[in-house]
Amino acid sequence: MTVTQTPSTAQEPRDDLREHVRDAARRSKRAAAELALLNRGTKDRLLHAMADALVRRAPEVLEANERDIAAGRESGLSEALIDRLTLNTGRIESMADGLRTVAGLPDPVGEVLRGQVLPNGLQLRQVRVPLGVVGMVYEGRPNVTVDAAGLALKSGNSALLRGSSSAARSNDAEVRILRDVLAEFDLPLDAVQLLPSEDRASVQHLITARGLVDVVIPRGGAGLIQAVVENATVPAIETGVGNCHVYVDRAADQDTALEVLVNSKARRPSVCNSAETFLVHSEIADEFLPRALAALAEAGVTVHGDERVRATGGEDVVPATEEDWDAEYLSLDIAAKVVDSLDDAVEHIREHSSAHTEAIVSADYRATQRFTAQVDAAAVMVNASTAFTDGGEFGMGAEIGISTQKLHARGPMALPELTSTKWIAYGDGHVRPTGS
Amino acid sequence: MTVTQTPSTAQEPRDDLREHVRDAARRSKRAAAELALLNRGTKDRLLHAMADALVRRAPEVLEANERDIAAGRESGLSEALIDRLTLNTGRIESMADGLRTVAGLPDPVGEVLRGQVLPNGLQLRQVRVPLGVVGMVYEGRPNVTVDAAGLALKSGNSALLRGSSSAARSNDAEVRILRDVLAEFDLPLDAVQLLPSEDRASVQHLITARGLVDVVIPRGGAGLIQAVVENATVPAIETGVGNCHVYVDRAADQDTALEVLVNSKARRPSVCNSAETFLVHSEIADEFLPRALAALAEAGVTVHGDERVRATGGEDVVPATEEDWDAEYLSLDIAAKVVDSLDDAVEHIREHSSAHTEAIVSADYRATQRFTAQVDAAAVMVNASTAFTDGGEFGMGAEIGISTQKLHARGPMALPELTSTKWIAYGDGHVRPTGS
Structure with a gap:
């Protein structure tokens, strides 16, 4: 589908945005099918190359970040939010280090969790597989873009990112660099996508793209988390609120x-x-x-x-x-x-x-x-x-958030928490008796 | 709160029903806190006693079932649905056998999934714990009532059951028997509760009781499953549709x-x-x-x-x-x-x-x-x-449904799939350095 650039009626932009998000999710899903088959060596090399590219092209990110900060000051963003938004060489180095740490972690994909030969001889095993498309909704911290993309890619998932509009230029610069590295590796660019953030509605479209997005993880304040969890029809993971x-x-x-x-x-x-x-x-x-x-x-x-x-x-x-x-x-x-x-x-x-x-x-x-x-x-x-209570402290090497819900994952979430499982049964013409 | 028996305005019944469901969920949650602490021995004896009571009191269930069938015929239920609804001595025996099978399965609660001593000496372990309150929404199969209650109890959870109105009398008779056994064991009756089914709205109230219900599992046709999954704000597990x-x-x-x-x-x-x-x-x-x-x-x-x-x-x-x-x-x-x-x-x-x-x-x-x-x-x-693809065939001993989603559980779900986890860290005055 084609996104109309110049909507002619008031209704159109909203519908266009919905289709734009859904189209991005569809492309994300196709990319995920390729990512699921990558072996650890390729993924680790990819993350190292991304880390290097971020450091090498730091000036691009810093320049975009300066424009975000200027716009933030103009719109009256608090100093605390400006601080959260601000990148510098040190912070970019830490994002790159984060990617290298994730590269050093074991690949969860393919791990055999359970396995047995059933009484009828069927060989059954349960293996870890990527979730597919991981949607992230987050606030004005531009480091989340790189952290989330790194964890998603290492676990064989596509990252569909919806950051804050206050960090739009910074996020965009980061994603451009990550995608350039994907291109160098001949991997689908759609594996990392940044959704438009100028309209709040893109969050809603993302969290209701059932069948296209496999999980959505909100990261930010209690208000954001509640809004995502309560309005999502896509499975969501509640994170972070800590009383x-x-x-x-x-x-x-x-x-x-x-x-x-x-x-x-x-x-x-x-x-x-x-x-x-x-x-x-x-x-x-x-x-x-x-x-x-x-x-x-x-x-x-x-x-x-x-x-x-x-x-x-x-x-x-x-x-x-x-x-x-x-x-x-x-x-x-x-x-x-x-x-x-x-x-x-x-x-x-x-x-x-x-x-x-x-x-x-x-x-x-x-x-x-x-x-x-x-x-x-x-x-x-x-x-x-x-x-x-922290992924790093718990020895997970990284963390995409801390789940406070009981389903799927509880506590710090890292690579295994970004996977699902698949049962594979190897038979030799096995059929199930009628009436069993 | 007290449920008003004779609503005086048109608005009241709906509000009352919502409060009735929420109150049931709150009591279910309190019961779950007790169930979580039961050891396997008690739970297994409970399930065996429930099995025996069901067989001993089969005439009560069959009498209630006959009334359901008569009402079903009167309201023009198809023969297929009548068949699904119909109980006989053999079917009651199989429900009882199901409970005995579940009693024979290992207790998932307390299993240590991961554990290590962190570099700072903190002893960390991840243990399985019950989910808490398991909500079930299902159609006119009265055996699901007993199956679901058995699996929920063995995994330390309360069962909050919302069956079909077509099976209301049968379900009620079954639940009465199960609760009598809970009373014999001095356990909270609220561990197994049947929600009213005459008004469809009770489903909606159940699946939106966030914070009171830990998971809701729909079991039935594609329409029911979609309706539950799309409208739930409580975490839901999509089951069963198989193309x-x-x-x-x-x-x-x-x-x-x-x-x-x-x-x-x-x-x-x-x-x-x-x-x-x-x-x-x-x-x-x-x-x-x-x-x-x-x-x-x-x-x-x-x-x-x-x-x-x-x-x-x-x-x-x-x-x-x-x-x-x-x-x-x-x-x-x-x-x-x-x-x-x-x-x-x-x-x-x-x-x-x-x-x-x-x-x-x-x-x-x-x-x-x-x-x-x-x-x-x-x-x-x-x-x-x-x-x-079946819990019994996969050696799980039983099954509460087959998850077709990727989060939490995928494929046949039995006891471990009805649990969450908890991290427990044993320290000796451990504090985290500032800046780490």
Whole structure:
């Protein structure tokens, strides 16, 4: 189909955009069929060549990025968003390094997950295969374009990218470079495509392209994620929202608890694995709370506490409202509550958790066993910071997002999480008896 | 909340139903938290007790079933649907046997899938955990109620069941028996709940109960499945639609091809793994087609062929239209086409397959390798009937459906497919350095 460049009626642009997105998805699907057959050697060489090209052609990307930044300033983008958007030589080097790291990871495709000879002699095996077309919807971080393309390609998938309009020029420059390398390797350019971002509707068209897109992964703030997950008819993976708790048990080593708590909150408050609430057992609250409040204050953290926390912290503690228990602050704020038992802590977490990461600090064996069994989250930390929930830390080498849903993948997602499986049965004229 | 029994306005019943379903889901979720902690011994004893109770109280179920059948006849249900709905002692015995089989299967919960000590000493492991609340939407087969409840319970999940209104009395009798056994075991009755079926809207309320229901699995015809998958905001698993192909390669052993073809089509044409199209390589069409058409005719199969098939089969072959290539007949019909190469076969399958099961018959090593690599389906059969795609045949012991999607589970789904995972990290005061 041909995209009309000069629509003559008000209705046309929207329909054109839909067809444009669907056509891109169809081409992406065809490309995916070729990518699925590539062996690891080719894919690794491709990623190294892409890394080299990004570094070599960094000036092109930086020039495009400058234009994005200028446009951003003009439209009044906040400094935080401008910072997220800004590339420099160092950031481009890290994107390239990211591609090289992914090249060094094992190829998930072809791995035999299960296999047996059935009683009738049929040889059955389950092998990993690429998902096909991976759709990404993300915000104004131009590094996601390269990260996502690298992970998608290594796992044999096409990347269908829908970035933010604020980063459109930067993304475009990056994708142009990646596609030039695809061309050098005689691989389909459609393996990496950037969808138009000037019209919000392209997101909707992408996430409803059932049968053409195999999965859509939103990456960004809670609003974006909810909008994608609730409106997608394509299978979507919910990522990233982290209302993480640290529970300080009555049997906690208090020095350990202080370190874990402060690290969980203050190491990098803007990321999803940072703690947003801490719960402390009433039996040690009198002793622990003053130390915790002092340590948090020293780290620049504002505490939003319930009445019992305020009884200790006084005026320095902001009164917590019901909203605080559900807040993902992503800032130097933390909610705090005194609980009377491990059961109360588990119950509070069950009610308010986003099922990302929950931590317990305790020296009591049974308490840790009960907490890990009863708390339902992607990751449960025992005497360790919530900050460890991360693909890199988990030894995955990279990460395309952290799934907070239970289906398909849970926790940090890397290469195996971008695959599906296929059953292959080798027979010798096997037929199934009637009535069996 | 209380469900108002006598709504006073037209608006109320709908709102009440929504709240009724959501309340059931909330109770289901609470029950799931208890089920998640059960060990295998308890779950197996529970399933055996349920099996015994079903057999002992079969008269109750049969009496309810008779009332369903009478109501079905009155409302003009077809004989096929009446047959699907009908229970007898033998069918109840098989439901009970199904529960006993599931009791004999390994417990997926707690299985350690991956584990390692990270460079910093953090002990990381990934364990299987139940999904939580499994929603089932199904048609008028009362055995699905017991099958689904058994698989859900064994994998530590609550079952939230929405069956057909045509089987409401039968389902209700079954669920009453299962819940009585839950009570004997001092387990939460809400672990198995049947949602009201008189109003279609309860399906919509179930599949949009995000945060309360962890997965919804539709089981039934293509219309039901599409409606659920497209309208669900709860993660859904697409199951069952099977437009399966048998490709007879130029290097096929023709006797093998005949057996595989006839078995794939005619063994049980009403199930999703039966073949709906066969493709034959033009180099052997002259010799193979007459034999194939004769064998299919003998099995009572009507062939819908393209022009080249009709050139051989003449008047006995119904002219195929474009629709035939996409049809899931589920009857003694098959579409047939002559292709000029394996590539053409793969291309045709790529365009029309529902990604359920595809088969190749060939004695050529490279042809089988290419076909298994290039065809993207839940299962690929080499020199074997499509009829083998089945949880029982694959040695899974049971099956809750056959996933035709790529996310989470692909192919027959049994116990492990009803689980998620949880990362658990054991530390000793581990914190993550700033800037890492």
